[in-house]
Structure formats: C-alpha cells, structure tokens
Amino acid sequence: MSTPKIPPAGNGARADAAGHGQVGLAGLMMGAIGVVFGDIGTSPLYTLREAFSPHYGLTANHDTVLGILSLVFWALMLVVTVKYVTIIMRADNEGEGGIMALMALAQRTLPKGSKSAYGVGILGVFGAALFFGDGVITPAISVLSALEGLEVVAPELGAWVVPLTVVVLVALFASQRFGSHRMGKVFGPITGTWFLSLAALGVLNITHAPQVLHALNPMWAVEFFLVHQWHGIFILGAVVLAVTGGEAIYTDMGHFGAKPIRYAWYYFVLPALVLNYLGQGALVLEDPAAIRNPFYVGVPEWARMPMVVLATAATVIASQSVITGAFSVTRQAMQLGYIPRMHTKHTSRDTIGQIYIPAVNWGMMVVVIALVLAFGNSSSLATAYGVSVSGTMLIDTLLLAIVAQATWKHLRRWVLPLCVVFVIGDIGFVIANGAKILQGGWFPLAVGVVLFTLLRTWRRGRELLREEMQKGGIQLESFLPGLMLAPPVRVPGTAVFLTAEKGVVPHALLHNLKHNKVLHERNVFLTVDTLRVPYAPSERRLQIDAIGDDFYRVVVRFGFMETPDVPLALMRSCDQDGIAFDPMETTYFANHETVVAAARGGMPVWRDKLFAFMHRNAAPATGFFRIPGNRLVELGSQVEI
Incomplete structure (x- = not known):
C-alpha cells in the first residue's frame, strides 16, 4: 500500500515539532495506538456479523460476502484514511482537533455575530451533542461483544455475559477518579497486541x-448496489460500524x-483491520454458518x-478513550460557554489534559448500564449504533468545507470536490441509519436532542441574564469620577471584582459600597475571556489598564483547552503598571445571581425554568476559576429573565 502524500501540518501541531527523534515518534505512535484507535479497533468484533x-x-x-467486504474496505479507505486521517486532520486549531475545535476554527473564518457564524455554532453544538449520544x-x-465470546467457548456461560459486562463497566467507571495516566502505560502494548492478533x-x-482478496476491487461494492438497487443503501447501516471511531482519531489529535497518528494508521492499524475483515469473510465463504460470530469462530x-x-x-x-x-469535549464546551461549569479534578501533575468530571462520569455509567440491561446483547445494541456517528460525520464534512474554502487557498481545488463526495457518502449513512430509528436508533438521537436543548438553553439563558444585568448597569467612566468627589474610607489590600462586562460597574462593588461603605487601597475590575484557540499565547494572557485613583481594568485570557487559574495568572503579572497581586493581600468579590423565570420574550417559560435550574446547580465561577474560598466574598442578587 502506498503512503498518501501528507501536506505539512498546521503551525499548532505541537507534537510534530522538530525535536522528536525516531524514538520519540515511535513512542508517540505506540501511545496513539493505545488511546486513539481503541474504538475503531474493536469494530471487527461485530461489524460483519451484523451485516x-x-x-x-x-x-x-x-x-454478497465480497460485496459487503468491499464496502467495508472502501469505507475505511474513504471515510477514515482519506477524509479524517489525510484531510481533516489538517484542520487543526492550534494543534487541537475534535468537533468543538473545528467549529471554533470555522467560526473564526466568518464575520463575528453573523448568521453564518450562528449557523456554524448550531452545527457544532449539535454535533457535540450527537458525540455524547x-x-x-x-x-x-x-464490552458486550467481547464477552459474548464466552458463548462460543462454552455455551453454558451465556447467562453470565450481561452480569459480567455490568461488573466490568462499573469497575471501569469507578476507576476514572484515579486518572487514565496510570493505565495509559499499558494501553499501548495491550492494544498493539490486539491489532497484531487481528492481523494474524x-x-x-x-x-x-484466498479469493476473498478480490473484495479489494471496488467493482464488488458497485455490483452489490446494482443487484440490490436502492435497497442496498440500507446495508450502510451495518457498514458504518466499521468506521465508528473515525471522529475519535481527529478528537485525540492534540494528545x-x-x-504519529497518521503513521500508526497507515502502517499498523489499517492493515490489521483489513486483514481481519478479509479473514472473517474467508471463513464465511468456506462455511456460511460461521456468520453467527465470525470473529470468534475464526479463533483456534x-x-x-x-x-x-x-x-x-x-x-x-x-471505552476508556x-x-x-467525553471529559475533553465537556471541558471545551464549558470554556466556550455552552454548558454550565462542572466540578473538574486534575488527575495528573504533568498533563493538563488528564481531567476527571464526576458528573459526566457517573451520568454516563448509569446510562451505559441501563443500555446493557435494556438491550441484553450486542446485536440489539447495533441497531441503535450508528445514527449519531453518521450525523457527526456529516457535520464534520460541512465544517471542513467551510474551513477549506476560507483558509486552504491552494488545497481547496481538490479538497472541496472531495467534500462533495464525502457529503454524498455521509448522507447515505444517515439515510441507512435513519431506517434503524424505530429499532433502537431513537435512543442516541434522543440523547443528542436533549443535550442540544440543554446546551442551547444554557447559551441563550446566559445571554438573557447578561442583558438583564446590563439594564441596571452603571458605566465606569461616569461612576468613578463621581465616587472620587466624596471618596469612601480606604482600607489596605487589593480588591478584585469579577465582572463579565468590561465597561460596567460590577454589582459586587455597588453592594460592597452600600453595605460596608469602604474601598480597598487598590481595586481591580477583572474579566475572564475564553479565546477560540486551545491555548492563549503568553503575550495575550494578561492585559492591565490603569484607569486612575488606583483603579485597574484587567482582562485574563485562556484558551478553550486550558483550565482557568485566575490567581496564578494574576501572580505572574510581574508588577505590571505598578500593581502586584499578593495572594495574602488580595480579596475577591463576586456577585451571585438567583435566576427567576418570568413570562418575557426571550425564551419560553419552560426553558427559563430549565435555565434557572441549571444555573442553580452549576459550579460557581469562583471555583471554576480556582479562586480560594478563604479569599472570597460573594454578594447576591435576584434577576428575572
């Protein structure tokens, strides 16, 4: 197999920077094999059987066997190899991938606040919701399909498949709080052994x-559609199982x-998968009864x-990957303002990407175990699988076309025609999987719709809350001169007032003046901005503007892949503009809003109530920004939306 020509990676591909020797590249390839390809690598357990x-x-x-194998092979080549590995991985957002990063990259190419940027945001959020589905x-x-091998080894063990699956899943989710970095050391060798076993x-x-090798000829796929005519499109609902995990390849690019991901795919993972699918097909050609479980029947x-x-x-x-x-996408969505802040734990001192979000972890565990108990076997679950995948793949293609048209001036001449081909294929997958909605495909779609509603409600609710807060807001330019005509008593130290609006007096300051009737020696109006890049450049991290009488306007910026640490960012200010932040002399003031739903024109009342519930249960911004509780003063207010 010839190696496709890979254009140079974007300037954000940090892992590909010069300095990785051959040992470094090999190590990164092994890590990628252990983490990136786990999902797509386990598809041979059930794909051909379900077809x-x-x-x-x-x-x-x-x-028919050759036709199905040809469809699987060319799906792997076109969807995974060409679309994701060769092309879409060029659309790196400062080295990071995934649908949220691609959405942010596409929005940067469009006028801010335009309808097209809004539409791209809708697509990206819906794609992220489908990812969770x-x-x-x-x-x-x-896990079910793996343990169903017990039925082949010893049929009397079949009754233990579901209980053992639940035990394995509970142990998996319970171990997440310890962090995946400990298990990561053995992921590569185990998954490498798995792919070697698939190839062997x-x-x-x-x-x-040996005649099964003829399936590599695309004419067998064409012949399949000629024989089955328009009914043949529905088999794509099974073929898509072979490419599930393609999106994960792009999502994990930043790690x-x-x-390394391309090399691991071209030279190791793809050949192993193709050989195993062809081997299963050969077994079925020899003995059609092997189709009951061609993977395990083919094992001595x-x-x-x-x-x-x-x-x-x-x-x-x-499953771990x-x-x-899901943790990474959740953090990106939090940083971009699409979901409420959640309690996040860091499980590694060395790697910022190693995080654990308890609410996501336990929520996923409950849903996953409920699915196992409800469907009972992997064949039943396969009818629910693929609807979300095909929708996400279609959205990825549309976002890729936007990025290519706007930024790839020399490559778009051949990338855009390929996007047309990809869209046709993606639509075929969507139609095929749409036929499975009544058989179980409704479940991931329902999960996606519910999550999309939550994401959009939170985003819109935050906008309405900000508008209500601005209505009673006082402009700093007019407030400070008046305040200094009869200044209150000054006390030592620095007061930092958190505010989302840079030119408006924070409500916390007004409440502090009303109740305590004092000002600190230095007063800082702090706004935290999230950039549409994964990591904020050091020169843009902190902006300090002195506005007179020891008042300062400070903006701290973070990328959407970063975990905000406001005190640390302020400590590194290095005495800019005459102000240094001593942690023991700094007090943080924040306003805590209680949202009340009202019959207004912003959102339906039920969405107002939903937002109020989400706002009430969201982790406070102060905790999300790592502001120490012993240096924090919160002042409350009630707001109707």
Whole structure:
C-alpha cells in the first residue's frame, strides 16, 4: 500500500515539532495506538456479523460476502484514511482537533455575530451533542461483544455475559477518579497486541478462501448496489460500524500530534483491520454458518478463552478513550460557554489534559448500564449504533468545507470536490441509519436532542441574564469620577471584582459600597475571556489598564483547552503598571445571581425554568476559576429573565 502524500501540518501541531527523534515518534505512535484507535479497533468484533443479521435479509453467498467486504474496505479507505486521517486532520486549531475545535476554527473564518457564524455554532453544538449520544453506546456494545465470546467457548456461560459486562463497566467507571495516566502505560502494548492478533487471525483465515482478496476491487461494492438497487443503501447501516471511531482519531489529535497518528494508521492499524475483515469473510465463504460470530469462530479453539480476555481488555481501553474524550469535549464546551461549569479534578501533575468530571462520569455509567440491561446483547445494541456517528460525520464534512474554502487557498481545488463526495457518502449513512430509528436508533438521537436543548438553553439563558444585568448597569467612566468627589474610607489590600462586562460597574462593588461603605487601597475590575484557540499565547494572557485613583481594568485570557487559574495568572503579572497581586493581600468579590423565570420574550417559560435550574446547580465561577474560598466574598442578587 502506498503512503498518501501528507501536506505539512498546521503551525499548532505541537507534537510534530522538530525535536522528536525516531524514538520519540515511535513512542508517540505506540501511545496513539493505545488511546486513539481503541474504538475503531474493536469494530471487527461485530461489524460483519451484523451485516448478515436478519434485519437486512442478506444471504451469506459468494457475491454478497465480497460485496459487503468491499464496502467495508472502501469505507475505511474513504471515510477514515482519506477524509479524517489525510484531510481533516489538517484542520487543526492550534494543534487541537475534535468537533468543538473545528467549529471554533470555522467560526473564526466568518464575520463575528453573523448568521453564518450562528449557523456554524448550531452545527457544532449539535454535533457535540450527537458525540455524547454515540459515546454512551460504545462502552456497552464493545464490552458486550467481547464477552459474548464466552458463548462460543462454552455455551453454558451465556447467562453470565450481561452480569459480567455490568461488573466490568462499573469497575471501569469507578476507576476514572484515579486518572487514565496510570493505565495509559499499558494501553499501548495491550492494544498493539490486539491489532497484531487481528492481523494474524486474518492471515490464518484468508488461507481458507484466498479469493476473498478480490473484495479489494471496488467493482464488488458497485455490483452489490446494482443487484440490490436502492435497497442496498440500507446495508450502510451495518457498514458504518466499521468506521465508528473515525471522529475519535481527529478528537485525540492534540494528545499525540498528526504525524504519529497518521503513521500508526497507515502502517499498523489499517492493515490489521483489513486483514481481519478479509479473514472473517474467508471463513464465511468456506462455511456460511460461521456468520453467527465470525470473529470468534475464526479463533483456534485453544486460543478462544485468551482471546476473550484480550478482547475484553481492548474494549475496556476503547471505552476508556470514549470516556476521556467525553471529559475533553465537556471541558471545551464549558470554556466556550455552552454548558454550565462542572466540578473538574486534575488527575495528573504533568498533563493538563488528564481531567476527571464526576458528573459526566457517573451520568454516563448509569446510562451505559441501563443500555446493557435494556438491550441484553450486542446485536440489539447495533441497531441503535450508528445514527449519531453518521450525523457527526456529516457535520464534520460541512465544517471542513467551510474551513477549506476560507483558509486552504491552494488545497481547496481538490479538497472541496472531495467534500462533495464525502457529503454524498455521509448522507447515505444517515439515510441507512435513519431506517434503524424505530429499532433502537431513537435512543442516541434522543440523547443528542436533549443535550442540544440543554446546551442551547444554557447559551441563550446566559445571554438573557447578561442583558438583564446590563439594564441596571452603571458605566465606569461616569461612576468613578463621581465616587472620587466624596471618596469612601480606604482600607489596605487589593480588591478584585469579577465582572463579565468590561465597561460596567460590577454589582459586587455597588453592594460592597452600600453595605460596608469602604474601598480597598487598590481595586481591580477583572474579566475572564475564553479565546477560540486551545491555548492563549503568553503575550495575550494578561492585559492591565490603569484607569486612575488606583483603579485597574484587567482582562485574563485562556484558551478553550486550558483550565482557568485566575490567581496564578494574576501572580505572574510581574508588577505590571505598578500593581502586584499578593495572594495574602488580595480579596475577591463576586456577585451571585438567583435566576427567576418570568413570562418575557426571550425564551419560553419552560426553558427559563430549565435555565434557572441549571444555573442553580452549576459550579460557581469562583471555583471554576480556582479562586480560594478563604479569599472570597460573594454578594447576591435576584434577576428575572
């Protein structure tokens, strides 16, 4: 297989920077194999089996088997290899990937506040919501399909599949609080062993029917559609199972860089997957009855129990990558203002990306276990799988086209025509999976719609709350001169007033003057901004403007992949403009709003009430910004929206 020509990576591809020797590249490739490809790497456990499930009414004869294998192979080549690995990974947002990063990158190419930028925001948020809808199915179907190998090893153990799956999943989610960095040391070798086993089994089974190699010819896929005509499109609902995890490759790009991920895919993961799919097809050609579970039937009898153990470990790793991906997307959405702030723990002293969000973790666990108990087996779950994936892939293509048109002046001549091809394929996947909605596909779609409603309600509610706060706001330019005509008593120290509006007097200051009738020696109006880049450049981190009489306007900026630490950022101000922040001499003042729903024109009352509930249960901004509780004064107010 020839290596595709890869254009130079963007300037943000930090992991690909010069300085990585061959050892460094090999280490990053091993890490990528252990984390990035877990989801797509476990698809051979169920993909071919589901293509011949009674749901599709296909017979496992020679032409049909070759047609399905050809569709799987070319889906891997076009969707994963060309679209995600070769092209879309060029759309790095300062080295970071994923649908939220791609959305932010696309919005930067459009006029701020325009309808097109708003539409891109809607697409990105809906795609992120679909990501979560798909994410809760991945652990359930992966672990179930691995442990279903027990039914092949010893049919009498079939009754233990669901209980063991629940035990494995509970242990997986319970271990998240310790951080994935400890398990990460063994992820690469285990997943590497898994892919080597896939390749070895594939080569072994291909010898039973070498003619299966003809499936690499795309004409077999064309022939399949010619024979089955328009009904053939519905088989894409099973073929999409082979490419689930393609989005995760792009999402995890920031952890390892584009080059190690590409090399690992081209030279190791892709060949292993293709060989295994072809090997399963060869078994079915030799014995059509093997379609009941072609993966485990193709394993020599003496190796089946060890393979069940290895497959379970691989699916746990695949689930781990989905869970940590959910944590990362949640943090990005929090930073971009789409979801309420949540309590976030850092599980590594060295890696900022290693985080744990308890609310997301336990919420996912409840939903995943409920899915296992409700569906009972991986075949039933497969009918629910793919709806969210296909929707996310379509949104990725649309956002890619926007970025390519605006910024890739030399590449868009061939990227945009390819985007047309990708859109046609994505629409085919959406239609095929849409047919599964009544059989279970409604579940991830419902999860996506609910989460999308929550995300948009929070975003819109914050805008309405800000508008209400501004109505009674007083401009700093007129307030401070009047205040200094009869200045209150000054006390030692620095007071930092948190405010979202840079030119408006913070309500906390007004309340402090009203009740305490004092001013601090130095007063700072602090605004925290989130940039649409993953990491804020050092020269843009802090902006301090003196506005007279020891009053200062300060803006602290963070990227959407960073965890804001306001006290640390202020301490590093290095006595700019005559002000230094001594932690023991600094007091933070924040306003705490109590939201009350009212019949106004902003949102329907039910959404106002939903926002009020979300606002009431959100983690306070002060905790999110790491402001110490013993240096904090909160002053409350009630606001109607």
